[in-house]
Amino acid sequence: MFNEQADKHLEKLFQHIPKSLFDELPLPINIVDENGIVVVMNQAFLSFYGAPDFKNALGRPLLEFDHTTRLPIVLKTGIPEVGIPHHFATGKVAVVDRIPIFDGEQVIGAAGMVVIEGLESHENAKRIRESIIQSIRPDWDDNTDQRNASGAKYHFDHIITQSPLIKHFKDRARSFAATDLPVLITGESGVGKELFAQSIHHHSDRRNKPFVSINCAAIPETLLESELFGYEAGAFTGASRKGKLGKFELANHGTLFLDEIGDLPLSMQSKLLRVLQENQVERIGGNEVKSINVRVISATNRNLHDKIKTQEFRSDLYYRLNVLNLNIPALRERAEDIELLIEHFSSLFYQKTGIYRKFNAEVIQLLSRYPWPGNIRELENIVCRIIVIAEDEIIGKELIPDEILQEILGGFAASNDTAEMLGGQPHNSLAEIIKRIEVKIIEDTLEICDNNKSKAADLLGIDRMTLYRKLKAHDR
Numbered sequence: 001m002f003n004e005q006a007d008k009h010l011e012k013l014f015q016h017i018p019k020s021l022f023d024e025l026p027l028p029i030n031i032v033d034e035n036g037i038v039v040v041m042n043q044a045f046l047s048f049y050g051a052p053d054f055k056n057a058l059g060r061p062l063l064e065f066d067h068t069t070r071l072p073i074v075l076k077t078g079i080p081e082v083g084i085p086h087h088f089a090t091g092k093v094a095v096v097d098r099i100p101i102f103d104g105e106q107v108i109g110a111a112g113m114v115v116i117e118g119l120e121s122h123e124n125a126k127r128i129r130e131s132i133i134q135s136i137r138p139d140w141d142d143n144t145d146q147r148n149a150s151g152a153k154y155h156f157d158h159i160i161t162q163s164p165l166i167k168h169f170k171d172r173a174r175s176f177a178a179t180d181l182p183v184l185i186t187g188e189s190g191v192g193k194e195l196f197a198q199s200i201h202h203h204s205d206r207r208n209k210p211f212v213s214i215n216c217a218a219i220p221e222t223l224l225e226s227e228l229f230g231y232e233a234g235a236f237t238g239a240s241r242k243g244k245l246g247k248f249e250l251a252n253h254g255t256l257f258l259d260e261i262g263d264l265p266l267s268m269q270s271k272l273l274r275v276l277q278e279n280q281v282e283r284i285g286g287n288e289v290k291s292i293n294v295r296v297i298s299a300t301n302r303n304l305h306d307k308i309k310t311q312e313f314r315s316d317l318y319y320r321l322n323v324l325n326l327n328i329p330a331l332r333e334r335a336e337d338i339e340l341l342i343e344h345f346s347s348l349f350y351q352k353t354g355i356y357r358k359f360n361a362e363v364i365q366l367l368s369r370y371p372w373p374g375n376i377r378e379l380e381n382i383v384c385r386i387i388v389i390a391e392d393e394i395i396g397k398e399l400i401p402d403e404i405l406q407e408i409l410g411g412f413a414a415s416n417d418t419a420e421m422l423g424g425q426p427h428n429s430l431a432e433i434i435k436r437i438e439v440k441i442i443e444d445t446l447e448i449c450d451n452n453k454s455k456a457a458d459l460l461g462i463d464r465m466t467l468y469r470k471l472k473a474h475d476r
């Protein structure tokens, strides 16, 4: 079943398959245009879906008919999602592929294909599926089998973003992957430094070799040396009888990710520098020197320049590690990603649990004003926390945790610039300015709390009587 608008998409889709076969394809397919409007649905899809009114979805937004669809996300990210289990709104569960359709660099639509059990193993269906994927994106490399091959779970497709800034960093990181040089990734906690490190490994020639990571802040100083370099049998009291391989040896021919490198104790810094200079390790208690071939990616949320000034970090080690550099921006510097990430994490939650919740526009707007000190990790955590307690399908602002609301309100006050507070009259007294700020904060809080004065008083950390008194004093 398809309408006239479908032609453009079908042209792309059917480079290798005659158009007339579309309705006979045993593979359930639906296709949306760049606005998420359904332009194609084949008979197999309608039969699979089993909801008779679904054929009315043609020409309408897919989301209206199936709130569980991730095709709108694929439209935004341009990233294929292949072989993913999906719970449909009808309760059916199937393995699906979601493929963006490109015209040059531009995403002009997305196709959803149901790869049902049994159908997947059917040779014909498999061939057709591969042919469709190839015709949509001949250069696309099906990555489903690459996961976990090396211990790196993530690759660039997992970095969800619509921010030009992050897209730029992804491009830069891709070009770093083509080299074998050390990379230092800096940025606040939770911005995705490890995601970038794993993606670089995955995109490099070392992708089928190990990706080994060590958190330099989490391991006690006394154990760090044996963790990094290993030890021989009976090297010290309490050592294992068999000895132990260090992370460098484990990562041989692959990538070693040194997380929280800014917290590496000084004593270890000189040992690490020596290994990096000589490309050789010697296990504790051993007398054999072993050559190693490891690419090092390190990350830190510390300011290493400051640490060098205070002599807590060796400058020679810094220059060795910081040949290529990525400084990942905080989430608040790319607020345009917040809505997309909320959708992404709600959708992941849904895939895992079958619980579907949608954040309303006001909540998204409020959360976009929160500074997210814990960045994406914090956002993911808050999205899950809210979904778990939400009883209704649509999530409203009353479910935003109080501590987050308080921060948002503080932000409102700070963002009211001085000129506005001065009301255009530079000769206002300080008391007048403070009064204006107070009125504004109280008004914003009441608005957020739907005029519920007890809740507003709670958020402002004052008792209800004080709030009434202030409202009266300000003629509100």
Ligand SMILES: Nc1ncnc2c1ncn2[C@@H]1O[C@H](COP(=O)(O)OP(=O)(O)OP(=O)(O)O)[C@@H](O)[C@H]1O
Binding pocket: 158, 159, 160, 161, 187, 188, 189, 190, 191, 192, 193, 194, 195, 196, 259, 299, 300, 301, 376, 377, 380
């Ligand atoms: N752009 C993104 N899209 C989707 N998920 C993301 C993105 N960036 C980060 N995440 C997720 O956020 C969490 C934190 O990311 P990650 O561990 O890479 O951050 P980090 O900067 O290394 O943190 P830390 O400094 O605390 O080690 C992970 O669950 C990661 O998968």
